[in-house]
Amino acid sequence: MERLTSRENEQIKYLSRLMRSKRERRAAGMFVAEGARLCAEALENRVEVLKAYLVPGALERYPQLARALTKTPCDCVEITPELSNRLSDTDTPQGVYCLCRMLDNGPHTVKIDTDGQYLALCGLQDPGNVGTIIRTAEAMGLTGLILAGSCPDIYSPKVLRSTMGSVFRLPIRVAGDEAVLLQEARAAGVKSYAAALHRQACLLPGTGLGPGSLVLIGNEGNGLPDAVVQACDAPLMIQMPGRAESLNAAMAAGIIVWEMARARLSL
């Protein structure tokens, strides 16, 4: 196995840049998965893994990763614990990194189908929120997720980590413009809902979010822009019997996605 020990090594410098910069990732069409679980998920799903970088003993410590590497072999490179500590985004790194090709530059995009159920995140700020929403949307069997406006990069270490690997399974599209998305939904006969605290909003429960629905979630602090709310078919609000005025954006998204699963499966 190839062995790297110097922090001046070009591969290490490349990995480090990919982990720290969205621009580098987008330019290269590559990203780095960190951690045994995330790397195993990348290998087990449809991610093209170009190289795995491991500290000594990692394969013995993480059998799920070792199994995944047996099933989908790729070049393995040994790195020192010191290099791993320098690369890592976490306090207690596991010493496992995979260099991967992005999905959303390739076939990993989302088409709006008549019978699909979609969530669109518009201008969210918090990487943990985006990751958690992706994880929940995948758990609830959504057709796809769209990132509109300016959202955290799904290939940043923080988002990747909080998706727990579901980012490799859920179809995701990174698209800038809400207007284009809404046009596409309308053309497909998919009804669009804007999550908004609005007096005339459709209420959850009570609004069927079954096949053929798209829900837009806005920014943590400001919600969706008025123009986007207007452009959707209807505003949508979660009933809150208590006195709180609103929910955390990720929580609202989670409850909406849960209701979409209930509607689709008649749960």
Add this chain to the structure above:
Amino acid sequence: MERLTSRENEQIKYLSRLMRSKRERRAAGMFVAEGARLCAEALENRVEVLKAYLVPGALERYPQLARALTKTPCDCVEITPELSNRLSDTDTPQGVYCLCRMLDNGPHTVKIDTDGQYLALCGLQDPGNVGTIIRTAEAMGLTGLILAGSCPDIYSPKVLRSTMGSVFRLPIRVAGDEAVLLQEARAAGVKSYAAALHRQACLLPGTGLGPGSLVLIGNEGNGLPDAVVQACDAPLMIQMPGRAESLNAAMAAGIIVWEMARARLSL
């Protein structure tokens, strides 16, 4: 108005200690609310506010806070923006701080009633998760929330901030031991559920979590200890039609609390 300018001032040093140390807060029975919204919420709810510390111009900038201070007057002290920056837990402080008496040392505890609906958090780690769960539980009109095992302090700046003030409205009890809690629930005829990925679990939806129910949520990484799952009346699991193996702890709690509101109000 009294005016403080020195970082060596005893009041400033006291506020700083209260914001940074759980032990100091518990010993004093006091905490500091930071930010215009949180301070206004403290004043408008049943929190005893001993003093408000404000940078010049804060009352003009935050009318909700000014109104709250008119309705519930308390001593106001002017502090410099430099002192505020030193105190603050955030990058862009609003320069508003209230010294408050804790609720859960006084009457703000939770009794388990036959018709109540309760959530217990057992050994959660992330302050943001605890805050978001409190906010959601209050929004959904839960009877009360119990923090069991070792959880982040609800009066830490991070938890306070992510509750968005709902911590002042939702009855919360900080109690160490799950066994005592479960005994109390049983005595009141309240059914206890352990959120757990368990083969024989009751499923959501399908399990009525109406009046007379208590759900326990475990640690983000490890879930509930087996002994606690065993000690509950039944394990409870959220149906996941997708391939993800689990949900984020806050998200699971949110969906459960939502289902409790649906069951109670027949939504």
